[in-house]
Amino acid sequence: MDEQPAIEVVKVSKKYRYGSQQPYYSLRDTMMGVIRHPLTVLRRHRHRADGLADDEFWALKNVTFTVKQGEIVGIIGRNGAGKSTLLKLISRITYPTSGEIHLRGRVASLLEVGTGFHPELTGRENIYLNAAILGMRRGEIKRKMSKIIEFAEIEKFIDTPVKFYSSGMYTRLAFSVSAHLESEILIIDEVLSVGDVAFQKKCLDKIGKIGSSGRTVLFVSHSVQTVANLSERVLLFSEGRLVEDGASSEIIRKYLGSKQHLMAIKNWTDVRRAPGNEVVRLKKVSVKDKNGQTASKFNVSEPVNIEILYDVLRKDAKLVPAVQFINELGTVIFASNDTEVKWNRYRRSAGTYISSVTIPENIFGEGDYSVRVVIATYMPYQKHINEYDVVAFHMNDAGGPGTSRGDYLGTILGFIRPYLKWQTKASK
């Protein structure tokens, strides 16, 4: 049967201004600007040969691909590769600078779970609200209400305002609404990293089922494992361009290979492009050895120090830095938050800060690790910085006394490699 593709992206480009959040204007500044330099208003629109003004860049450049009906396609790529911009364009949240996208079928996009949840409303009321925001009709919501509640496992609290929910319940409810969307095309951005492991698995199963029911799914994930499990086809993006398109296993291998270019130190010289927002921005992140030297190769019996240098731009912010260590398969080995109450409970003055954490010896197994850096505020929880693959390092296991390996030369399984004391005595 000659079937038209579900998603057709034709030569799509999107231009943005620098800064992860666009600086907004003030009426006062604009008016003063016009009074002082009447010509700058005109000059701003004059572009260089590449079609960009000085403060602009291409978030996506000339992207073309099609997705067949019923296909599940994963999208991978580093930060700033254009993955999220692409999903935003397909979801019609923002418009392309040039090019065209054709979508055949109803589109539901899930760029966040629980969009629009209101704390004062009950779980049931929030289901109506969130489902309507995601494009569900009232009849459809009514029909699915009991299924949604059941899936979220919160029957008892469904008529309680969600402000009394634990974060787990909140996430489960939010995801449950999304999981029951009935559309021919489903767009998902990194939403599977929420909730507890058992619930995550339930959601993954649900998405797998959505795919096998003939609906088209397009999703972004930082977990390469998830991508490999769910989709047969993967698109790899890099610096706004689609660089690879093909079978998952092959593309993922290439992608993981390319990750090895990550360095032990990352410096942002241009503040405007540094990760962060108006509250805090990253300056430098480095991996150091026990002598305080930047290092990218370690032995498992050595401690690893991660140092984060950042600018606090807004005074009185309460900030908690955190790191996660992610292995080659995209699995988070562990995470660590700054729990030092002296810092994380109190308001800071603006300025530059260094937070560092040391991971003691004998935790990591051998392999490559990349570091994700998060700087957040609690209550209400907000991530100011959430940067994957900031720095990376390699772990080697040479064995010998004081290591888990000891004299063994073969492969050791497992994600962590603690050095544990064994005791043996002759039993009578």
Place this chain on the structure above:
Amino acid sequence: MFSKEIDLVETVIRPRSGWQLFDIKAIWEYRELFYIFAWRDLKVRYRQTLLGILWVILQPLTSMTIFTVLFGRYAKIPSGDLPYALFVLIGLVFWNFFSNAVTSANESLLAHENIIKKVYFPKVILPLAAVVTSFVDFCINTLLIIAFSFILGYPPHWQFVIVFPLCVLITCATVSGLGLFLSSMNVKYRDVRYLIPHFIQILFFFTPVIYPLSIVSSVNRFILALNPLSTVIELLRTAFTGGNFPFIHLLFVSGISTLLVCILGVWHFARTERFFADIL
């Protein structure tokens, strides 16, 4: 499972030019979301029904008491054939609707920043839903006016049936137009929201809420009528006195002004809507 027989809706996404007006079809498709936004705000506000209503009527009642004592009794501002209390209450109820609706419509886009950046829907429903929420308060306060007019012995005359819907129509159109214009300005220029309270406060004195139109010169009446609310308030007062409306020509001025505000609001909103998600 869905059958392959069904016709799949095709959506085409293209760069949007700045001169495209609203996609009426999309707005109609999202009408349920519009109800739900309005419903949510009302639900939160009237969670405890009695307290919610009390809260809404308290605002004009206290202002009315203060103004009646200050301007009615001491400053002796004329109030025509109506007792000053009823006279000022009519003005205040319309004024409060105007100022609440414009303020909340203005804030509506920034307040929903998170949703705008994560989901597609016609953004115009946000300021309009904010106007609807304020309109419900206004309806409650209208009942207050009517109850109060009976208590004071000045029940509405037959004209009320014609005049009131006309007043409501003009006011709703004005606040919607103004709300669309200001909210879309507010996304681009974040200092606009600091100007709004000043703007509203100044406008209060240029609207015949605490004084009648008859005490200003005929030239100034024209200027005041540029704000449609001036004519609306005066017009509704005549529905309680039963007299003829002496300033029928001002109704034209206000009508044109309303139309212009609506056009400006719709035009500016439609023009800026396409990059809301990029600059929010």
